[in-house]
Amino acid sequence: MSTRRTTLVVREAVNKAYFKPVLFLAVALVLATAISPHFLTIRNIRAILISASPLMIVAVGEAIVVLTGMIDLGCESVLASSGVLIATMDLMLRFPTFISFTLTLAFGLLIGVLNGLLVVRARIPSFVTTLGMYWGLRGLAMVISQGYPISPSAVSSSVSFSFQWIVSNFRGIPVMVIIAFAVAIFAQIFISEFKKGREIYAVGGNELAARNCGVNVDLVKIQVFMVSGFLSALAGIIMTAWINQAYAWTAQGFSLQAVAAVVLGGIPFIGGFGTVIGVVIGSFIIAMISDLIVLLGVSPLYSYIVTAVVLVVAGLQVQKGKFVK
Amino acid sequence: MSHLLLEARNISKSFGAVRALENVSLSLERGEILGLVGDNAAGKSTFLKILAGVHLPDHGELLVEGKKVVLRNPRDARHMGIEMVYQDFMLAPNLDIVANIFLGREVTRWRVFQKLEKKKMKERAAQVLEELGVQFKSLNTLVMNLSGGQQQMVAIARALLYDPKVILMDEPTASLSVRAIEPLLQLVENLKERGCSVNYVSHRLPDVLAIANRIVVLRSGRIVAERKREETNLEEIVYFMMGLDRKEGDA
Numbered sequence: 324m325s326t327r328r329t330t331l332v333v334r335e336a337v338n339k340a341y342f343k344p345v346l347f348l349a350v351a352l353v354l355a356t357a358i359s360p361h362f363l364t365i366r367n368i369r370a371i372l373i374s375a376s377p378l379m380i381v382a383v384g385e386a387i388v389v390l391t392g393m394i395d396l397g398c399e400s401v402l403a404s405s406g407v408l409i410a411t412m413d414l415m416l417r418f419p420t421f422i423s424f425t426l427t428l429a430f431g432l433l434i435g436v437l438n439g440l441l442v443v444r445a446r447i448p449s450f451v452t453t454l455g456m457y458w459g460l461r462g463l464a465m466v467i468s469q470g471y472p473i474s475p476s477a478v479s480s481s482v483s484f485s486f487q488w489i490v491s492n493f494r495g496i497p498v499m500v501i502i503a504f505a506v507a508i509f510a511q512i513f514i515s516e517f518k519k520g521r522e523i524y525a526v527g528g529n530e531l532a533a534r535n536c537g538v539n540v541d542l543v544k545i546q547v548f549m550v551s552g553f554l555s556a557l558a559g560i561i562m563t564a565w566i567n568q569a570y571a572w573t574a575q576g577f578s579l580q581a582v583a584a585v586v587l588g589g590i591p592f593i594g595g596f597g598t599v600i601g602v603v604i605g606s607f608i609i610a611m612i613s614d615l616i617v618l619l620g621v622s623p624l625y626s627y628i629v630t631a632v633v634l635v636v637a638g639l640q641v642q643k644g645k646f647v648k
Numbered sequence: 649m650s651h652l653l654l655e656a657r658n659i660s661k662s663f664g665a666v667r668a669l670e671n672v673s674l675s676l677e678r679g680e681i682l683g684l685v686g687d688n689a690a691g692k693s694t695f696l697k698i699l700a701g702v703h704l705p706d707h708g709e710l711l712v713e714g715k716k717v718v719l720r721n722p723r724d725a726r727h728m729g730i731e732m733v734y735q736d737f738m739l740a741p742n743l744d745i746v747a748n749i750f751l752g753r754e755v756t757r758w759r760v761f762q763k764l765e766k767k768k769m770k771e772r773a774a775q776v777l778e779e780l781g782v783q784f785k786s787l788n789t790l791v792m793n794l795s796g797g798q799q800q801m802v803a804i805a806r807a808l809l810y811d812p813k814v815i816l817m818d819e820p821t822a823s824l825s826v827r828a829i830e831p832l833l834q835l836v837e838n839l840k841e842r843g844c845s846v847n848y849v850s851h852r853l854p855d856v857l858a859i860a861n862r863i864v865v866l867r868s869g870r871i872v873a874e875r876k877r878e879e880t881n882l883e884e885i886v887y888f889m890m891g892l893d894r895k896e897g898d899a
Contacts, residue, residue, distance in 0.1 A: 518754045518762035521743075525751055528740030535702060535738050536752030536806075537723035595742035 344589050344601035347637065351608050359618040367614065369497070375610035376503040377402075377565070379603055380558040381577060382584035383510045384551035386602040389585050390514070391526040391547050392594030393442065393449035397456030398555040399577035401434050403570070404464040405559030410473040410569030413485055420485040424560065431556025432549050434460065439545025449548075457578065464571035474568035483567070490564045499561050504603075506554065511599040523547060527594025583630065584609055587637045608633065652714065653678050653845050654699065654730070654814050659708035661694055668694040670869045672708070676814060681836060681846045683860030685853060687889050690866040692849045693735070696816045699847065700732035701725035712813075723752070729813035735822050737803040741792035745784060746773045748791050749806045776805045780835065797828035804835065815839060816847045821855060833859050853882055865889055 355362045381398045388395045405427050412423035434456060441452040475482040491498055514520030522543050525533040534540045563569045587605030590597030609630060616626045654676040661669040669691045676682055686692050697703045699710070701719035710717050712728045719725045722732070739748045750769050756762035770787055777784065782801045784794075791799060800820065807815050817836070821829050829852075836859050839846055850856050856863060863880060865873040865888040873888040 516764055516766075518756050518764055521747060521751075521754060521764060524743060525740045525747075528742035529738065532738035532740050533751065535700075535722045535732075535734065537721070537726060538752050595740070 341589070341598045341600045341604075344587065344598075344604040347587065347608060348604045351611060355611060355615050359615060361618050362615065367618070369500075371607065371610045371614045372500045372503075373497050374614070375606050376497070376499040377558040377562050377574070378577065378580055378584060378610065379503040379606040380506050380554050380561070382581040382588075382602050382606045383507050383599055384554035385578075385581040386585050386588065386590055386597070386599055387510065387514070387523065387550045388449070388547045389582070389590050389592065390523050390594045390597065391544060392530070392592070393544065393547070394582065394592070395438070395453045395548065395551045396450065396578045396582075397434070397438065397453040397460060398551060398558075398581055399574045400457050400460035400464070401431055401552055401555035402559040402562060402577060403573045404460040404467070405431060405556040406563035406569035406573055407464040407468045407473060407571060409486070409560050410484070410563055411467060414473060414475060414478060414482075424486065427560055428553055428556050431552040431554070431559075433552070434556075435549030435552030436545060438548040438552065439541075442548070443541040443544050461571060468569065468571050470571060472568045472570040476567065484564055486560060487564050489561055499565065502557070502561065506557075507599055507603045510550075514599060519543070519546070524595055527596075580609060581606075583634050586634060605637075651677060653680075653712070654847075655711040655714075656695075656699065657709050657711070659695070659698060659705045659710075661691075661698060661703060661705050667869050669698075669705070672866070672869070672871055674864060674871065676845045676847060678845060679840055679843050680862065681840055681848055681860045683856035683863040684847060684849045684866065685851075685856055685863060685885060685889060686866035689868075690889075691869040692866055693818055694869075695866070696732065696818050696847065696849055699725070699730060699814075700816055701730070702732075726753075726810075729811075730816065731807035731812040731814070732816040732818065733800070733803050733807050733820055735819040737799050737823075739791045739799055739802060742790060744788045744790055745777075745794075745802055746770050746787050748802050749773045749776065749809060751806065753809065772809070773805065776808055777801070780805055780808070796823045797825065800824060800828075800832070808839075812844060814845045814847065816849075818849050819851065820848070821850060821852055829855065853885055857882060857885070867891055 352363070361367060381402060385395055385398060408430055409423050409427040412418040412426065413420070418426075438449070438452055438456060441447050442449050475484055489498055489502070493501060514523060522533065522538045525536075525538055526540055526543050530540055562573060566573070584605035585602050587608055588597060588601030588603070590602065612629050612633060613623070613626045616623055616629065652675045656672060656674045659669055659672045660667070672691070672695060674695075684692050684695065694703065698705050699719075701722045701724045704720065710719060712730070717724070717728055719728070719730075725732070740751060743751070746766070746769050750773070754762070755765040755768050755772070757765055773787055780801060782798070782805075784798070791802060794802065800823070820832060824832060833855060836846055836848065848856065848860060857877065860877055863875050863877060863885060864871055865885060867889060872891070875884070
């Protein structure tokens with residue numbers, strides 16, 4: 324009797340969408356601890372969380388887009404151009420922090436609207452639309468910054484970004500980590516408990532059915548890109564404060580890392596399945612791989628190859644449906 | 649109030665060079681089951697989709713309870729009490745039974761943010777399914793894990809959720825096993841008892857003859873015959889579907 328009950332509880336847990344990501348994480352933690360005794364220390368975990376934060380924020384936005392069955396390749400360029408924008412407004416134009424913050428986040432939202440309109444009105448696939456943003460917004464960042472890094476230390480050693488607090492600590496916990504987790508928790512509740520989240524899943528599951536049931540599919544598509552644009556801009560602000568400069572080439576390869584975190588997190592490319600919690604774990608695992616490589620004293624040049632292997636293995640787990648494109 | 653629940657006047661619809669419907673006028677009375685039959689490409693599905701708000705007609709008008717309406721999308725149609733059960737059910741396989749039944753019409757609170765009232769929805773879904781006489785192990789089963797017959801019950805439950813006036817059924821038996829067909833026909837009869845009008849489209853003529861009060865035959869986008877069930881038989885309906893000239897019927 325009790326064994327049956329245990330089996331039932333176990334089976335229920337296995338069926339939960341975040342089971343596989345949690346399993347991945349457990350396996351990764353055990354392996355990492357076995358490989359390096361320095362891994363499971365508060366100092367090291369803290370370092371991983373800090374380095375994972377910007378990716379986590381971008382990946383949450385990416386997850387919302389992929390849940391509908393689309394993709395956003397432009398995140399990293401929104402991130403870089405947002406960084407250049409806020410640095411310019413902060414250092415050169417001397418805007419109040421509140422204004423430059425708001426304008427930068429509004430820029431992210433605007434890019435999202437543009438992406439969405441190109442997909443739903445011009446009917447260009449999201450892959451192509453956001454690939455355009457990927458190049459276009461890097462270009463914008465280059466033009467604004469003229470290819471030079473924008474850094475407060477270039478002005479004077481006593482000057483710093485007015486939004487530097489975003490990378491400070493609050494009661495010993497890095498603010499950026501708090502922001503990243505707040506974003507993730509908020510997003511998770513939003514997609515599982517609110518009507519809009521339900522609609523996002525429905526679009527990923529069966530777009531035509533959602534449309535015929537009265538879901539405003541076009542609006543949903545525009546909105547998911549707005550979320551992604553907003554979060555990428557937020558990550559851009561944090562990254563700028565973190566590395567204490569804005570540079571047009573910041574966060575190269577970040578879009579694909581975010582996609583990798585989404586896949587590791589258990590969201591298939593057709594959308595409709597998976598959770599934000601999974602994606603948070605995915606981001607953490609990616610940050611962990613780089614960390615482990617450093618801890619082991621292996622050349623960082625290997626980190627991409629290790630990430631590739633982990634990703635492909637994870638990819639085996641997330642295929643849903645018969646057809647793979 | 650008009651005794652006609654739904655009236656279509658001179659509906660025409662083309663897709664590019666293809667004329668799907670030409671001057672189709674049809675009405676549906678309260679509590680009536682209207683069988684709409686025809687060969688492939690006769691325009692049956694197109695007609696239903698116009699009534700469901702999926703397509704806008706090129707010409708002609710629709711009246712609901714005597715009032716002229718324009719159905720720009722399925723939402724408009726639902727507001728008028730017109731529900732459609734699609735041939736392929738139009739369910740989201742990744743969502744559970746309750747979520748599919750309430751898809752697009754979730755019960756929520758907190759006006760702007762619209763938090764889902766999951767418990768209320770589950771209770772109401774259970775109620776509707778009970779009325780239909782179907783049982784599921786768990787209402788949180790994903791639709792992808794249900795059989796064809798079960799999926800259809802979910803689709804029908806969705807249509808019945810807010811006491812519709814008209815239910816449009818497009819080939820409801822197409823993805824059902826033979827065993828599941830008989831209960832479905834019984835169900836359609838029950839809908840009539842509830843005061844629903846049903847517009848039933850099917851290839852399976854014996855089914856249509858068994859349940860419909862009235863049968864309308866479409867051929868190449870036009871109505872070629874309209875018969876009360878008592879006044880007709882299978883042969884006559886087939887004859888109308890194919891047309892006098894067999895070649896024309898094939899075209």
